Amino acid sequence: MNSEVQIPVWLPFLLLFSSLFFLMKKKIGAKRRTRSNQLPPGPPKLPIIGNLHQLGSLPHRSLQQLSKKYGPVMLLQLGSVPTLVVSSAKTAQQVLKTYDLECCSRPLLAATGRLSYSYLDVAFTPYGKHWKEMRKICLLELLSVKRVQSFRFIREEEVALMIDSISQSSSSGNPVNLSYKSMSLNMEVICRVAFGKSFRDGGLDVRKFQGLVQEAFSIMGSFSASDFFPRVGRFIDRITGMHGRLQRIFHDLDLFYQEVIDDHLRSERHKQEEDDDIIDVLLKIKKNQTDSSALQITHDHIKAITMNIFFAGVETGAAVVEWVMAELARNPRVMKKAQEEIRNHIGEKGKISESDIDQLQYLKLVVKEALRFHPPGAFLIPRESRSQFTINGYNVYPKTLIYVNVWAIGRDPESWENPGQFYPERFIDSPLDYKGHHFEFLPFGAGRRGCPGMNMGLLMVELALANLLYHFDWKLPNGLKEEDLNMEEAAGLSNHVKQALVLVPTKHQ
Numbered sequence: 001m002n003s004e005v006q007i008p009v010w011l012p013f014l015l016l017f018s019s020l021f022f023l024m025k026k027k028i029g030a031k032r033r034t035r036s037n038q039l040p041p042g043p044p045k046l047p048i049i050g051n052l053h054q055l056g057s058l059p060h061r062s063l064q065q066l067s068k069k070y071g072p073v074m075l076l077q078l079g080s081v082p083t084l085v086v087s088s089a090k091t092a093q094q095v096l097k098t099y100d101l102e103c104c105s106r107p108l109l110a111a112t113g114r115l116s117y118s119y120l121d122v123a124f125t126p127y128g129k130h131w132k133e134m135r136k137i138c139l140l141e142l143l144s145v146k147r148v149q150s151f152r153f154i155r156e157e158e159v160a161l162m163i164d165s166i167s168q169s170s171s172s173g174n175p176v177n178l179s180y181k182s183m184s185l186n187m188e189v190i191c192r193v194a195f196g197k198s199f200r201d202g203g204l205d206v207r208k209f210q211g212l213v214q215e216a217f218s219i220m221g222s223f224s225a226s227d228f229f230p231r232v233g234r235f236i237d238r239i240t241g242m243h244g245r246l247q248r249i250f251h252d253l254d255l256f257y258q259e260v261i262d263d264h265l266r267s268e269r270h271k272q273e274e275d276d277d278i279i280d281v282l283l284k285i286k287k288n289q290t291d292s293s294a295l296q297i298t299h300d301h302i303k304a305i306t307m308n309i310f311f312a313g314v315e316t317g318a319a320v321v322e323w324v325m326a327e328l329a330r331n332p333r334v335m336k337k338a339q340e341e342i343r344n345h346i347g348e349k350g351k352i353s354e355s356d357i358d359q360l361q362y363l364k365l366v367v368k369e370a371l372r373f374h375p376p377g378a379f380l381i382p383r384e385s386r387s388q389f390t391i392n393g394y395n396v397y398p399k400t401l402i403y404v405n406v407w408a409i410g411r412d413p414e415s416w417e418n419p420g421q422f423y424p425e426r427f428i429d430s431p432l433d434y435k436g437h438h439f440e441f442l443p444f445g446a447g448r449r450g451c452p453g454m455n456m457g458l459l460m461v462e463l464a465l466a467n468l469l470y471h472f473d474w475k476l477p478n479g480l481k482e483e484d485l486n487m488e489e490a491a492g493l494s495n496h497v498k499q500a501l502v503l504v505p506t507k508h509q
């Protein structure tokens, strides 16, 4: 018997193969590690949900805290979506200026997709030819200086009506819910600008539309599983009722918009050009387009862009008025100084019109400070990367969701002295403005996707505030002390006070 151990002929091959496989695996692993070493740092993540549990109810605050540990460029995993969070002026400049072209798309989300008629709008549509055409219409036709001026009488009339209604409360010593007043004012103005109709005129169902817009706001600001778990999310959204709710809101808003469009088509022939509202302008563009026009506008485009104007214009302006009044109620020195400036300039005139606003320099500083301290869009409108780029030496890959935490940047001690103090004087002799060139101060965003409605938004806010401060003295209700005023923020799409702001007006003689 042969005592030699027989070695199967395939064994050396197997050994060779497995060592090769091991070496290759090691090499691939090393490659992967090098690549992931170049990814931005971020907190450890849980299986499936990633870092979703770390967002909390006020994500701008939670992410500010995380950025203190992981730095101004962080990578999180929200469900299956890689998410870049930038939290300093320098890194915001890279995203919004150096790599603006790489970072100027928008993510596809369930709520914005449905409510924008599958991205026929401008604000939520991804970057591309369609967005360029829609943005051109916005800048040249809908929000141009001339068009915004043509709506001046609407703003002045609506502010005067608000002042009248507050006068009635003041004569009976009743407190006024300023959160509600500023929201209604913005809603009325945008409604007249967009539809040419006031809710007061009847015909349109005010309460229903206001309710729908607020519901739509809330659904856009809430968590939709399909945004973070594309495979199973739709199923989850159906079980939780999210999907049904979104369909119902879309359907009801659509009926409303259609009613407004039909109404405009019926009355088209009787209108002067200078009385055109946004729907008139869009219907004219649609009527005059030819087969070779770059964009073929349909009624759905008109509805989608109208939705943007409501969502971008109403909540933002209302939030700024609300935060300014809350900060002034907490800072009587600033309130007094702003009132003295306004009353000295306006004197006995009795009402403030838009042409007076340019003289009110301190009021402008107060508004700036509120925009720094409480920017309505804490993360701008979220963006999505289109191609790979490198930020602070870290790689960011295409289809990464991007949050620019402008709320945290406005409170960054690297950029601001005493950032936690509401101090409008910080802007005296300062070159800083909000037009998107100073990256420590970005309430309107910057770059290609920066806000095209800034001019209109500011005119509305400044006029409302100037009148509120000219006509009334304001105090806190029920002997509440300044330091006890609740400045908590509400969770949601835009940054509002959590508890409605209620103040007691006294008519200034």
Ligand code: HEM
Pocket: 122, 123, 124, 135, 138, 143, 308, 309, 312, 313, 314, 316, 317, 320, 376, 377, 380, 381, 382, 442, 443, 444, 445, 446, 447, 448, 449, 450, 451, 452, 453, 454, 456, 457, 458, 461
């Ligand atoms: C004080 C009031 C306002 C504030 C604070 C504000 C803020 C913003 C911010 C932060 C963005 C995102 C910018 C970015 O991603 O870089 C934005 C976009 C936008 N805003 Fe405003 N906004 C205001 C008023 C308005 C008004 C009155 C309108 C129109 C009636 C408007 C229309 C838009 C539109 C259409 C976009 C999307 C632009 C795009 O994606 O190309 N905004 N706004």
